[in-house]
Amino acid sequence: MSAEAVATSSAAAPATSRKNPAGIFLVVGIIGLAIGLGALVMGIQNNDSRLALSWLVGFTFWFSVLAGMLFLTQISYLFDAGWVVVVRRQMENCLAAFKWLWLLLIPVIALPLLMDNPGLVWRWMDLDAVVPGIHHTTVGNDVLYLHKAGLLNVPFLIGRLCIYALVTCGLAFLLRKNSFSSDLEINPKYYKNCRKISAVGIFLTAFTATFAVFDLLMSLSYHWFSTMYGVWFFALSMRLGIAATAVLCFHLSQQGRLKGLYNQSHAYFLGCLALAFTVFWAYISFSQYFLIYNANIPEETFWYNIRELNIDGSKSAWWYVSMGLIFGFFVIPFIALLWYPTKIKPWRFRTISCWIMFMGLIDIIFNVVPIQEPVDNILGFQVLPFLSPALLVDVAVVAGIGGICIWAALRSAAKQEPIPLHDPRVLESIHAAE
Amino acid sequence: MEHQPKALYCLLGTFTKTPEFFEAAGKVRDAGYKKWDTFTPFPVHGLDAQMGMKRSKxxxxxxxxxxxxxxxxxxxxxxxxxxxxxxxxxxxxxxxxxxxxxxxxxxxxxxxxxxxxxxxxxxNMLPRHNHPLFNYPDFVRSNDDTFFIVIEKSDPKFNREATEAFLKEIGAEEIHAVEA
Structure with missing residues (x-):
């Protein structure tokens, strides 16, 4: 059964031998990272949190894309899905970027600590920092910090981040190794190995993604807590992972590597998943808001208040961002993806996928950037604004980290076959029917 | 009271091999028949497109x-x-x-x-309590090992002799006239 697959792949081979654009992405990545690093150092020196947060925004964006792909890869193994085989190889190539991604988290953690401004991004890292909104209290005297100090301390945080990196890179390594080995040797054991790895890995990935966003995003406002937060991130990561995969596969099918292999059915299935997770994201994001709104406890509601109100009670720019998320990140993709042609027509699906990735970035900015800074006003704090020149730094860091991730994925893709030639379900995938 | 079959309802062609049946369905579509249907013992992927069916409403x-x-x-x-x-x-x-x-x-x-x-x-124009095709005594074969292509008499292109010849030409193994 593999003979036909080999024939198909060798037909596609001349197209793959064209110039690999990895170098361009590496250059873009280095330029973007240089801008981001400059902004980060400037932020540390001038005590400007917003400039430093750009790095976290960029990291979170690509972390959610890659985590989504890691989830989807393992889910497809667990469900023993046939259609996905052609698409899965592209995600496996992207998973090569995980090790670079975690290395790129180091500057935003290490530089504020080394340059003597530890509380710049995560206020709880500086025990002498003033707590916003509570006059004359430092983090070290804040009872809500002391209660969480067992979790929120720098050595334990670094230890946890190392575990997250180990789990994601380890799973990526094992899944890639088994999948690539099956290209060289016809043996169903590699497929079975992947299924076993996924059975354990899906739990590890879920815990890793959940705790990573608790540590990196939720602890930005360490007074606040939400049990929905990990699920929100899961929904977001699936949306971004699926959107990125769809864009990638359409590109590869036009450029030649997947020409004739990636067909309308694959697009349709990815479109159905994109629709499902659009609804799931809305469900989770709304549920988080709804529970906090109904319970109306100040310890929780402040998180939404700082994303809605100015000091005088008028609506801030963040309120319009949140409305933009409801309509732009839910309603528009939902209505668009309900229509069958959106899922199968390449340019429509690609447009909506790019839109989902753009709005996903806005959602991450909405979750990361509005942190409180202590000032002398009636509230005792001010909130970082949405509109600021630092949005350009956000874009630079997203391009920077993205450039490195895409470079790593292309480097992996250049060495591997376009599809897993001897996967037991590869023919089923090539001939997938809706 | 026994039901008395009267007028011709359709011509029914049987097939036993999936590829031949699949090709034949495409030929019926290309011949321009509108009121026709297929019956298969199991789902055949791509058959709706082969029959020229539009997406469901x-x-x-x-x-x-x-x-x-x-x-x-x-x-x-x-x-x-x-x-x-x-x-x-x-x-x-x-x-x-x-x-x-x-x-x-x-x-x-x-x-x-x-x-x-x-x-x-x-x-689907449901509910309906009976279908004229059930007058074909071996209808259950479509649930076992036989594919049917059914061309109804109400099709504007239907012509008893021409359609029968057409079914034979596209490879139908048996051709039955079903009355209703």
Missing amino acids: VPMFTFCGGLFGFCLGTLITWYMNGWDYPLIVGGKPFWSPVFPFPVMYELTILNAAFGTLLGMFVM
Whole structure:
């Protein structure tokens, strides 16, 4: 059964031998990272949190894309899905970027600590920092910090981040190794190995993604807590992972590597998943808001208040961002993806996928950037604004980290076959029917 | 009382091999027949496209049902809490889109499901209690090992001799005239 697959792949081979654009992405990545690093150092020196947060925004964006792909890869193994085989190889190539991604988290953690401004991004890292909104209290005297100090301390945080990196890179390594080995040797054991790895890995990935966003995003406002937060991130990561995969596969099918292999059915299935997770994201994001709104406890509601109100009670720019998320990140993709042609027509699906990735970035900015800074006003704090020149730094860091991730994925893709030639379900995938 | 078959209803061609049957379905489509159907013992992927069938209209019923449910949920929560009997609960506004959203959302799903069911019945012209094809005594073979292509007499292109010859030409193994 593999003979036909080999024939198909060798037909596609001349197209793959064209110039690999990895170098361009590496250059873009280095330029973007240089801008981001400059902004980060400037932020540390001038005590400007917003400039430093750009790095976290960029990291979170690509972390959610890659985590989504890691989830989807393992889910497809667990469900023993046939259609996905052609698409899965592209995600496996992207998973090569995980090790670079975690290395790129180091500057935003290490530089504020080394340059003597530890509380710049995560206020709880500086025990002498003033707590916003509570006059004359430092983090070290804040009872809500002391209660969480067992979790929120720098050595334990670094230890946890190392575990997250180990789990994601380890799973990526094992899944890639088994999948690539099956290209060289016809043996169903590699497929079975992947299924076993996924059975354990899906739990590890879920815990890793959940705790990573608790540590990196939720602890930005360490007074606040939400049990929905990990699920929100899961929904977001699936949306971004699926959107990125769809864009990638359409590109590869036009450029030649997947020409004739990636067909309308694959697009349709990815479109159905994109629709499902659009609804799931809305469900989770709304549920988080709804529970906090109904319970109306100040310890929780402040998180939404700082994303809605100015000091005088008028609506801030963040309120319009949140409305933009409801309509732009839910309603528009939902209505668009309900229509069958959106899922199968390449340019429509690609447009909506790019839109989902753009709005996903806005959602991450909405979750990361509005942190409180202590000032002398009636509230005792001010909130970082949405509109600021630092949005350009956000874009630079997203391009920077993205450039490195895409470079790593292309480097992996250049060495591997376009599809897993001897996967037991590869023919089923090539001939997938809706 | 026994049912008395009277007039011709259709011509039925049988096939036993999937590829031949699949090709034959494409030939019937290309010949321009409109009122015809296929019967298979198992799902054949791509057969709907081969028969030249357009996508089902049922999703429109689903969408309309969902939209109706959403509006209904909005209306009843607004009418009950915001208009007819305004009541402050938990310090929330009389009506806002937030607190009754579960009602709106559940009614959207419920009515979308009703719309789907209704749409399926309407588009399939159900319920119907009998079908003339059941007069073919070996109809059950289509659930076992035989593919059918059925061309109805009401098709504008139907002609007893020409259609019979056509079925033979595209590879039908047996041809039966079914009466109704």
